[in-house]
Amino acid sequence: MWGICSRTVVGMAKTGGSVRPQHLVKPVSATRVAGRYLSHQKGLPCLPVPPLQQTCERYVTALEPIADADELMHTKKLVEEFQKAGGLGERLQKGLEKRARSTENWLSEWWVQLAYLEYRMPVVVHSSPGLVLPRMDFNDKLGQIRFAAKLIAGVLDFKTMIDNETLPVENMGGKPLCMNQYYEVLSSCRIPGLKRDSIVNHAKSSQPPKHISVTHNFQFFQLDVYNSDGTPLTEDQLRHQLERICSASQEMNAEPVGILTTQHRDSWGEAYLRLIKDKTNKESVAAIQKSIFTLCLDGATPEVTQEMSRSCAAVQMLHGGGSRWNSGNRWFDKTLQFIVGEDGTCGANYEHAPAEGPPIVALIDHVVEYTRKPETARSPAASLPTPRKLHFNITPEIKSDIEEAKRSIDTLAGDLDIKVIVFSHFGKNVPKAHKMSPDAFIQVALQLAFYRLYRRCCATYESASLRMYRLGRTDTIRSASSASASFVKAFDNPSTQNMEKVDLMEKAVKAHRSYTNMAINGQAIDRHLLGLKLQAIEEKLSIPEIFKDSVYTKALHYQLSTSQVPSKTDCVMCFGPVVPDGYGVCYNPMNDHINFAMSSFNTCEETDAGRLAQAVEGALMDMRAALERAPRAKL
Ligand code: COA
16 A cells, blocks of 8 residues: 555545645745755756656566566556656646646655644554664663763754755755755644645744753653754753653653554544643644744653564664553654653654654764764853743543543554564675675565565565655555566576576666666656656546556555665664555665564464565575676676
């Protein structure tokens, strides 16, 4: 159904395309260095609409490894009908091309609405990724507060670059990337609605926020992080303020209002109206929504073995461990939440609508580097205003909503199986030495692992960045290809010679890399097909048969939803599966090792994150062994 960073829509009946989301409108604040951001953005190309024939052909090719012969024959007929001269496909293509001429990006507004704001499953697990940092070197409250103070200072340091528009422009293959997502992640928040959510971005208001929100023992505080002269608080001032917050929130049985944000979006949308009916509650919620980011100072986490500690940290970052642990110590609608545990467990959770993982990770890399620097300035803390406690009046109705939310998050937390592993035998170094794309090598290993477990190939999603285009988000790299299918089928066949296996491996890796190039250049099939479907809805035409085809549904049932999120820090991002019988797989390939986070649902008997993790390790090892057995001349 959905893919992470994607949430592609199946069986969708309507579109919110007519609404222009506020967060995509980009006014320049007075504090910014005039227009540097805008002039960069203006220079970026617009997302192209691929040719219709090309997408139709590539769609049929992409189905080969996952559809059987009869299905394929049927789909080919539907595709021919769709693309014929003067047919529905041509009409929709023209409509889409017209849309592309009159918008900054023909896809981005549709995308944020459909993939995120109209998606009604809880953002927890189903949409918001977690990010696990290496365990930090502290194990008590003092260490937690010290680290958290440094972390706040690090984010504010990064924010200065955003405010001054001095963030270095990123490149991919030498081409500059769209930097818009960086301007969307701070001071923004998702707001629940009854049928669709919205996003507010206060960074663009005439009075941008000067505070963060802090949660400790399920209680929220507003902490001003700038002095009246506009300078950020120093680390020792921040420490002092965090100590005050911790002292003022010793009560252990406060109602966990934040747990409401873990709910199904329709339920939360209704509960939200009940919550903000009260004036005090409304003000408290507004202070959280407006804050630059949320800092979660977490309580205890379950005691686990060393081997399990990263997986346990992933649980905390993804959903907080349930109502007994830290799920109530969050505001999951907040775009960016930093999480600091007392035992050195650290990381983040982010609401996906405004941005993809890479900008978030770049910010976090900066923050982690910053926390390693020695403290610079010291300032007197005594005169600082007391951090403001955000009060909530809990009516019986709200109490009942909280209890309902506790039950649902406990069920969801109990259902999610997550396994974080460090594959330590090699990293990008080995594929590179064999002149192969490391990402493609890992994706082909995932295909082999899946095939070994299930003796078949499945629709596989990998996120590809569209940031070479203005306001670009993602498209899909379909990792299951005919070439990968031939490779996985031959690899364990005892009658296949090693030379042939290596040959098939190279072809599969090359096919993947070539799909990647196609996708990052705006020529993949998935967003184009979605655009054609949405165009039909926009023009009030009947939905074309190719989208009602069971094979289309199959093609969007991503049992493997995967993403590479690289980072300088030795961290790993994690997310849930996007279908009940699927896996979520995120990885950070470092030079000599690879961090993986794999997830599955316990209610599905066929899937098991731990088994997949083992199978992936085995596949990577076996692929390297095959390469090493092959004569060098061949490589
Ligand atoms: N021989 C030797 N080296 C090679 C090679 C080859 N044939 N092919 C690639 N490499 C090198 C690259 O030069 C690069 O070198 P570096 O480590 O010095 O930078 C490195 O291997 C990695 O390249 P590769 O593994 O091919 O991946 P990539 O960096 O091009 O990334 C994607 C591929 C798909 C992950 C990337 O294009 C992308 O779109 N990322 C966005 C993901 C995203 O948005 N996720 C969202 C999650 S919420």
